[in-house]
Amino acid sequence: MAPIDDPHQHSSEENSPAAVPEPRPRSGANFIRVATLEELQTKGCVAVKGAGRPIAVFHHDGRVHAVDNRCPHMGFPLHKGTVKDGILTCHWHHARFDLASGCTFDLFADDVPAYAIEVRDGTLWVSAHPRRANEARYRQQRLHNGMEQGIALVIAKAVIGMLRSKVGSQDIVRQALLFGARYRDGWSSGMTILMTMANLVPWLREEEIYLALYQGVTRVADDCQDEVPRRENHPLDTNELDFATLKRWFRYRTQVRHRDAAERTLLTAIARRFPPRSSLTRLRWPTYRLITVAASIEECTPGFHDLRGETRVPLGRSLC
Ligand code: FES
Numbered sequence: 001m002a003p004i005d006d007p008h009q010h011s012s013e014e015n016s017p018a019a020v021p022e023p024r025p026r027s028g029a030n031f032i033r034v035a036t037l038e039e040l041q042t043k044g045c046v047a048v049k050g051a052g053r054p055i056a057v058f059h060h061d062g063r064v065h066a067v068d069n070r071c072p073h074m075g076f077p078l079h080k081g082t083v084k085d086g087i088l089t090c091h092w093h094h095a096r097f098d099l100a101s102g103c104t105f106d107l108f109a110d111d112v113p114a115y116a117i118e119v120r121d122g123t124l125w126v127s128a129h130p131r132r133a134n135e136a137r138y139r140q141q142r143l144h145n146g147m148e149q150g151i152a153l154v155i156a157k158a159v160i161g162m163l164r165s166k167v168g169s170q171d172i173v174r175q176a177l178l179f180g181a182r183y184r185d186g187w188s189s190g191m192t193i194l195m196t197m198a199n200l201v202p203w204l205r206e207e208e209i210y211l212a213l214y215q216g217v218t219r220v221a222d223d224c225q226d227e228v229p230r231r232e233n234h235p236l237d238t239n240e241l242d243f244a245t246l247k248r249w250f251r252y253r254t255q256v257r258h259r260d261a262a263e264r265t266l267l268t269a270i271a272r273r274f275p276p277r278s279s280l281t282r283l284r285w286p287t288y289r290l291i292t293v294a295a296s297i298e299e300c301t302p303g304f305h306d307l308r309g310e311t312r313v314p315l316g317r318s319l320c
Helices: 037-043 135-149 152-164 169-183 189-203 206-224 243-255 259-271 285-295 298-303
Strands: 031-036 045-049 054-060 063-068 082-084 087-089 096-098 117-120 123-127
Touching (some): 037 054, 054 123, 063 123, 135 152, 152 169, 152 206
Antiparallel strands (some): 031 123, 054 063
């Protein structure tokens, strides 16, 4: 937020451009009164109730900032933290945040949501809702980060956040499967557990779905730690092969567990758009990668499905 001038000399309309909070919030009922600027200057920080979550408003270095008052790591009240040189430090595990944006420097903690502030006649008003525009996308990124770093707490919070943001459990499973297919060169027990959890979801109560997904996703993440990423494979460079030949080759290669050959055969079939009129021909990259991982390993083929939802093709069977 921009510097705040003397409250007695300027109203919000009279402030110079440098003194007006950026981005300028919309006035209205969604703003909550915080304090006078003078009071905030004296106290340094004021905590208020937002829409369902507390907000901490700081006066620091001639500027006013507002963030969620709960540390995104484990909930310590941030108004009890320390602000120095524009950085807010939580006193519990010392996660640090850029006070202006709420973004963290310590990836074990999430970014803390920041709030818009408005100054009206020397009084500060804070938006009841955080600035973060796309919560679902943010949580998806956090799920990736959590799996990459192998931090269960980050994964748990990302899964909860995604479900609350109306991301479907199928999309969460899909994201985790793609991660597992990319960052481990081969199948793992975690992928099997995740698929089992995904199949359980329709029979679970709403409050249990998170636990099932969390278990599956963390197992996949664990299996990817310190693993070699999946190596690329490509279709055979030919248009000569017909569907019957590819089907025969694929079946044989999976029987003898020659994974690379089975994968290359399957990629060739997909590139040739075989088999005609099959949902297999509509698959794009990374879904084929899931198929090839699964289909080339015999034990996984029967239970592995296209998670886009509408087709639910038993993977590999189109060619087996
Ligand atoms: S609760 Fe803030 S860093 Fe852990």
